[in-house]
Amino acid sequence: MARVRNDEQYELRRARILSEAAKVFRQKGYNSATMEDLASALGVTKAAVYYYYPKKNDILLEICEQALDRALERIRQNDSSQPAADRLRQMVSDHVEIMTDNLEEFAVFFQELDLRRDPRARRVITRQREFATRVEELVQAGIDAGEFRGEADAALVTMAILGMCNWLYRWFRTSGRSPDEIVQEFDALLVHGLLAGRPTARDGAKR
Amino acid sequence: MARVRNDEQYELRRARILSEAAKVFRQKGYNSATMEDLASALGVTKAAVYYYYPKKNDILLEICEQALDRALERIRQNDSSQPAADRLRQMVSDHVEIMTDNLEEFAVFFQELDLRRDPRARRVITRQREFATRVEELVQAGIDAGEFRGEADAALVTMAILGMCNWLYRWFRTSGRSPDEIVQEFDALLVHGLLAGRPTARDGAKR
Numbered sequence: 001m002a003r004v005r006n007d008e009q010y011e012l013r014r015a016r017i018l019s020e021a022a023k024v025f026r027q028k029g030y031n032s033a034t035m036e037d038l039a040s041a042l043g044v045t046k047a048a049v050y051y052y053y054p055k056k057n058d059i060l061l062e063i064c065e066q067a068l069d070r071a072l073e074r075i076r077q078n079d080s081s082q083p084a085a086d087r088l089r090q091m092v093s094d095h096v097e098i099m100t101d102n103l104e105e106f107a108v109f110f111q112e113l114d115l116r117r118d119p120r121a122r123r124v125i126t127r128q129r130e131f132a133t134r135v136e137e138l139v140q141a142g143i144d145a146g147e148f149r150g151e152a153d154a155a156l157v158t159m160a161i162l163g164m165c166n167w168l169y170r171w172f173r174t175s176g177r178s179p180d181e182i183v184q185e186f187d188a189l190l191v192h193g194l195l196a197g198r199p200t201a202r203d204g205a206k207r
Numbered sequence: 208m209a210r211v212r213n214d215e216q217y218e219l220r221r222a223r224i225l226s227e228a229a230k231v232f233r234q235k236g237y238n239s240a241t242m243e244d245l246a247s248a249l250g251v252t253k254a255a256v257y258y259y260y261p262k263k264n265d266i267l268l269e270i271c272e273q274a275l276d277r278a279l280e281r282i283r284q285n286d287s288s289q290p291a292a293d294r295l296r297q298m299v300s301d302h303v304e305i306m307t308d309n310l311e312e313f314a315v316f317f318q319e320l321d322l323r324r325d326p327r328a329r330r331v332i333t334r335q336r337e338f339a340t341r342v343e344e345l346v347q348a349g350i351d352a353g354e355f356r357g358e359a360d361a362a363l364v365t366m367a368i369l370g371m372c373n374w375l376y377r378w379f380r381t382s383g384r385s386p387d388e389i390v391q392e393f394d395a396l397l398v399h400g401l402l403a404g405r406p407t408a409r410d411g412a413k414r
Binding site for chain 1 (some may be wrong): 363399
């Protein structure tokens with residue numbers, strides 16, 4: 001029993017370090033931030049940080065892995081038996097929520113080039129690819145079912161969706177907008193943008 | 208005349224340094240890249256680089272200023288007498304072209320936090336704000352004219368458009384897609400997503 005409690009304590013402390021480190025890395029930049037800065041933000045000794053994370057790079061990798069795991073967990077639950085527009089709505093809502101709840105973590109992931117040089121970064125890149133693949137499958141399913149425009153290019157639409165949502169890491173904090181407002185607007189833009197069978201006179205004249 | 212020619216030479220050399228520096232900064236990260244790295248990429252001595260740019264930070268600032276100036280130059284020419292859908296199409300086409308032609312420069316701008324700590328970074332931030340304001344005015348004009356959906360939120364739509372286009376700095380190079388394909392897809396998504404007067408039975412049932 002004592003062992004279980006200790007494990008829980010250990011995990012809780014690691015989680016606290018990760019969350020604080022994301023803020024410190026985002027503010028100072030990963031390269032400039034020291035273990036000293038992190039210890040001082042946590043109000044503990046440097047030795048206490050080293051006990052949980054011997055290397056700064058391990059902290060960076062875990063921050064990114066965890067952020068992507070949270071995003072993946074949601075999209076894996078996206079119910080493929082539902083209509084594509086509903087699935088897209090769910091995906092956008094989940095992703096905006098995960099992004100805005102883990103803003104520092106995603107900022108660190110998107111900003112820190114150095115990550116890519118660590119061989120273990122592959123684990124992070126693999127997760128990122130799985131996420132994009134799942135979005136693309138969702139979009140393609142909507143096209144195949146005739147629900148989304150037949151001429152839409154699922155891979156490019158996926159990049160557009162990811163860009164829209166991921167860019168939040170740069171503007172959400174200063175926007176004064178709620179995640180709900182953002183989800184509603186993005187959803188309207190994408191669903192109107194993708195639904196099939198809505199040609200206009202304008203399109204006919206233009207293309 | 209000699210003076211003019213010298214000025215031209217001087218500007219050409221500065222331009223070459225900026226363009227090479229953007230590549231070096233993107234590859235190594237601004238913090239890790241040294242003036243030595245830059246000199247070696249250019250095939251000149253370190254002293255030759257210092258003659259044009261005494262400080263590494265000046266190079267970073269000029270890379271970002273120049274990239275934003277190119278984007279601004281285009282959007283300032285966006286013809287406000289045209290219908291909003293055409294203006295949006297032109298804006299997306301211009302911005303995708305500017306992004307893909309200046310990929311390293313924009314990557315450096317988006318990645319390098321450190322920029323923000325330089326007081327002269329204000330000049331860059333001001334340009335960035337002007338760009339976003341001009342996109343928002345374009346979207347708002349379309350809403351006001353009844354051309355775009357009345358309930359669209361111009362500020363959030365602007366962030367969605369910027370996210371879609373700016374994210375290119377992360378995926379364009381490995382996508383194997385042409386700027387034209389991307390423009391066509393983004394344009395279809397946005398114009399369908401924004402045009403007014405296209406409610407579907409689905410929308411009625413859902414909202």
